[in-house]
Amino acid sequence: MNKKQKWILFGIMLLAVILRCIAISNRNIQYDDAFSYFLARVSLENIIHGTAADTMPPLYYFLLHFWQLISTEVWFLRLLTVLLSLGAMFFLFAFMRRAISINGGLWAALYAAISPLQIYHAQDIRMYALLVFCCWGYLFFFYKVWENNNLKQRSTGAWIGMVAFGAGAMYTHNLAIFWIVAPVLFVVVRKSWKFLWKYLLALFLIGLTALPWLVMVPGQVQKIQGAFWTPRPGLVEIFQSIMMLTFNLPEPNRILFICGAILALYIFIMVIFRVVKNWATNPNLSLLAITCFLPPVLLFIVSYLIRPVFVIRGFIPSQMAFLGLAAAITSLDWKNRIGKLLAGLIIANAIFSYPALYTYAEFPRSPFHEASAKIKQAVEDGYLVVHDNKLSFFPVNFFFSSPNQLFLKDQPGSSNDTFAPASQKAMELHPSESIEFAAAGKSRLVFVVFQEAIDEYSVTKTIPPAVDWLKKNYALTRQEKIGDVLLMFFESRAK
Numbered sequence: 407m408n409k410k411q412k413w414i415l416f417g418i419m420l421l422a423v424i425l426r427c428i429a430i431s432n433r434n435i436q437y438d439d440a441f442s443y444f445l446a447r448v449s450l451e452n453i454i455h456g457t458a459a460d461t462m463p464p465l466y467y468f469l470l471h472f473w474q475l476i477s478t479e480v481w482f483l484r485l486l487t488v489l490l491s492l493g494a495m496f497f498l499f500a501f502m503r504r505a506i507s508i509n510g511g512l513w514a515a516l517y518a519a520i521s522p523l524q525i526y527h528a529q530d531i532r533m534y535a536l537l538v539f540c541c542w543g544y545l546f547f548f549y550k551v552w553e554n555n556n557l558k559q560r561s562t563g564a565w566i567g568m569v570a571f572g573a574g575a576m577y578t579h580n581l582a583i584f585w586i587v588a589p590v591l592f593v594v595v596r597k598s599w600k601f602l603w604k605y606l607l608a609l610f611l612i613g614l615t616a617l618p619w620l621v622m623v624p625g626q627v628q629k630i631q632g633a634f635w636t637p638r639p640g641l642v643e644i645f646q647s648i649m650m651l652t653f654n655l656p657e658p659n660r661i662l663f664i665c666g667a668i669l670a671l672y673i674f675i676m677v678i679f680r681v682v683k684n685w686a687t688n689p690n691l692s693l694l695a696i697t698c699f700l701p702p703v704l705l706f707i708v709s710y711l712i713r714p715v716f717v718i719r720g721f722i723p724s725q726m727a728f729l730g731l732a733a734a735i736t737s738l739d740w741k742n743r744i745g746k747l748l749a750g751l752i753i754a755n756a757i758f759s760y761p762a763l764y765t766y767a768e769f770p771r772s773p774f775h776e777a778s779a780k781i782k783q784a785v786e787d788g789y790l791v792v793h794d795n796k797l798s799f800f801p802v803n804f805f806f807s808s809p810n811q812l813f814l815k816d817q818p819g820s821s822n823d824t825f826a827p828a829s830q831k832a833m834e835l836h837p838s839e840s841i842e843f844a845a846a847g848k849s850r851l852v853f854v855v856f857q858e859a860i861d862e863y864s865v866t867k868t869i870p871p872a873v874d875w876l877k878k879n880y881a882l883t884r885q886e887k888i889g890d891v892l893l894m895f896f897e898s899r900a901k
Contacts, residue, residue: 407508414512415499422495422519426488426528429764431481436770439531440800443483444833446470452832458622459828465577466533484528487535491528494535495519497542498726505549505690506734514733517752522654522759523725534722537579541586541723543571545697548589548605549690555601569611576616581720584701586612591700592693638709647702647718648674651728652752654759656766662758669755676748677728680735691734698727769856773889774801780886780893781852782806789895790848792841794855794872796825798891802854803835812838814872841872849898851880857890 407415445456446467453471457464473486495518502511518524527534547568554561575582587609593602613620645667649655652673653666681691702721732752739745767773781791781802791811793799799813815837816823830836838844845851853876863869869877873894876882880896887893 407503411508411512415515418512418515418519419492419495421516422492423488425520425525426491427481430484430488430529431479433484433529433764434767434771434774435480435531435801435804436772436774437797437800438770440804442467442470442531442533443474443478443804444800444835445829446474448832448834456829456832459826459832462533462579463577463619465574466536469536470531483531487530487532488528490535490539491524494524494538494542494726497539497546498730501542501546501549502730502733504546504553505693506688506730507737509740510730510734510737512733513736513749514730517729517733518726520753520756521652521725521729522756522763523650523719523722526654526763527719527722533578534719537575537582538723538726540571540575540578541582542726544568544575544586545589547571549693551605552593552601555598555604565608569608569615572609572612573615576612577619579720581701581705584704584721585697585723588697588700589693592696595692595696596689639706643718644706645671647721650718651725652755654763657759657762658766658768659762662762666755666758669751669758673732673748673751673755676744676751677732677735680739680744680748681731684735684738688734688738691731694727694730694734698724698731768890769858770797772798772801772856772891774798774891775805777854777888777891777893778802778805780888781811781854782808784852784893784895785810787850789850789852790845791852791854792838792844792872794853794859794870795822796837798854798856800835812844814838814841814844841875845876845879851876851896853894853896855892855894857887857892860892 445453445460448456448471450468450471453464453467457467470483470486474483476482495515498518499511499515502514524538527538547564550564551561551568554564572586575586590602590605590609593605646655649667649670651670653670657663657666681695685691701724705721732748736745736749739748777798784791785806785808789810791808793802793811793813795816796813799811803811816825825837841853853873855870855873859870860873868874876894876896881899882894883897884895885892886895
């Protein structure tokens with residue numbers, strides 16, 4: 407790299423930092439964020455028990471456990487995933503620099519820096535930034551091993567790096583297996599049979615390293631079969647996936663949604679068309695294409711064999727591969743103006759996404775911080791606070807914890823019954839069996855419920871069972887609405 411290119415890369419990384427730190431303290435905590443925090447604060451042994459009963463491996467929770475020993479401020483908790491996101495960007499650049507060109511690497515870094523999907527998950531207190539970091543570290547070392555093998559050079563360090571990052575991905579997310587095995591198709595397509603055997607041995611070592619966790623996966627798959635709400639994917643989910651390659655969802659503004667959808671589809675078609683055109687001149691495009699499309703396709707197929715696992719946020723490493731493809735086309739087709747057009751469209755679609763990306767404040771990112779202030783005041787005034795479910799309790803409890811704040815358990819066997827008893831025990835957070843049990847002996851209560859839940863019942867001209875019981879046994883004195891969170895104040899009727 408020359409001096410100019412180094413400065414360009416520095417500028418791109420600085421832009422990435424700025425975009426990932428905008429509203430980092432003000433973005434609302436959601437249930438998944440709070441779940442990560444409460445699980446990570448317990449002992450490492452309890453983290454293992456809690457994750458074994460949940461659906462994700464423990465590596466991210468281990469990292470967050472030690473990270474939050476320094477500070478539990480929201481911005482600092484999110485800083486961990488910001489740094490991991492930047493690391494993933496660096497691996498993407500390093501891969502593209504080797505496999506395509508330095509210019510391709512710089513464009514890939516820029517597209518990743520401004521990507522709404524990458525920015526969103528860089529601010530999540532979840533494992534997705536770590537997943538992208540591990541998957542792209544794995545892919546970088548895979549390509550380095552592949553390159554050294556073709557040049558007849560030793561690559562012991564690269565083999566070790568590939569196995570280490572592959573194992574890290576396996577301990578980060580259960581769906582990582584789809585990215586770990588994807589390069590096998592690339593090796594088969596290139597008909598490098600001697601290398602294939604070495605690579606399969608490396609995959610065996612990754613599996614062996616991950617074995618202590620893999621033995622728990624069947625039980626977690628069984629849990630997914632009975633407890634999770636994800637539907638089988640169809641055309642809507644496929645179109646949403648294409649949109650989220652370059653645009654942010656949800657988008658409340660209808661005009662921006664339509665513009666984003668059209669641009670996202672046009673960008674997708676343009677990239678695919680130009681990749682096919684350039685395939686023969688740069689065979690490394692096939693590795694990017696395989697990494698981009700094979701894991702989602704496999705997830706789509708598996709979702710029709712067992713309970714659906716086609717979770718869009720789960721294949722963000724593939725979205726990075728798509729950005730790599732777009733960057734390669736931008737670099738290769740720059741002189742014929744197609745590259746310039748593609749760059750302009752991707753940048754424009756990202757910019758269209760930012761207003762909603764940074765300001766969205768509805769479920770699941772409801773204004774829980776503001777609601778917690780109201781709830782704290784209610785507790786100080788002698789009210790018992792009962793949440794309709796864990797989805798509001800966890801985020802509010804992050805900001806304000808009190809023994810006078812409870813939540814009702816999920817309906818057994820329902821699609822929302824995801825908080826396993828073992829996880830409850832590990833985190834020392836237990837739901838109340840029923841509204842009757844929670845309210846026993848209490849004269850003043852605040853019931854916290856999402857407005858959407860009230861609206862859903864109103865369609866059938868009914869009200870939620872807990873609200874119905876409260877209205878029959880208490881007097882509703884007032885209601886306060888904070889965003890889409892409804893606080894219902896009840897007091898005993900005068901006898």
